[in-house]
Amino acid sequence: xxxxxxxxxxxxxxxxxxTKQGKKPVTKKIVNDKxxxxxxxxxxxxxxxxxxxxxxxxxxxxxxxIIYSILNLEEITISEFxxxxxxxxxxxGGFDKKILLLKVID
Numbered sequence: 001x002x003x004x005x006x007x008x009x010x011x012x013x014x015x016x017x018x019t020k021q022g023k024k025p026v027t028k029k030i031v032n033d034k035x036x037x038x039x040x041x042x043x044x045x046x047x048x049x050x051x052x053x054x055x056x057x058x059x060x061x062x063x064x065x066i067i068y069s070i071l072n073l074e075e076i077t078i079s080e081f082x083x084x085x086x087x088x089x090x091x092x093g094g095f096d097k098k099i100l101l102l103k104v105i106d
Contacts, residue, residue: 008046009039011065033073040070 015025030036044066051059071081 009043037070037073040066040073044070 009030015027018025030039044063047059047062047066050056051063068078071078
């Protein structure tokens with residue numbers, strides 16, 4: 001019998017899926033919000049890297065799920081978030097013009 005260690009945040013149904021595959025997941029419930037936010041941050045980086053490598057829609061979906069979880073934890077509604085996003089876009093722009101800053105000369 002072999003073991004593979006992960007120590008990472010997973011979606012809620014993953015332990016059930018693993019069990020249905022005839023394997024035994026060993027899990028721990030995060031009870032403190034500080035630790036939860038830390039693991040969400042790590043997951044955000046993990047999924048960002050996966051998207052960067054694969055360019056797959058599934059990875060963007062995972063990123064959004066993590067963002068929604070962070071917003072929920074911080075008690076920020078999606079509409080509040082979207083309003084702030086649009087305000088920032090109006091002030092600083094988006095990424096639509098595909099501008100690459102090479103350097104700034106004083």
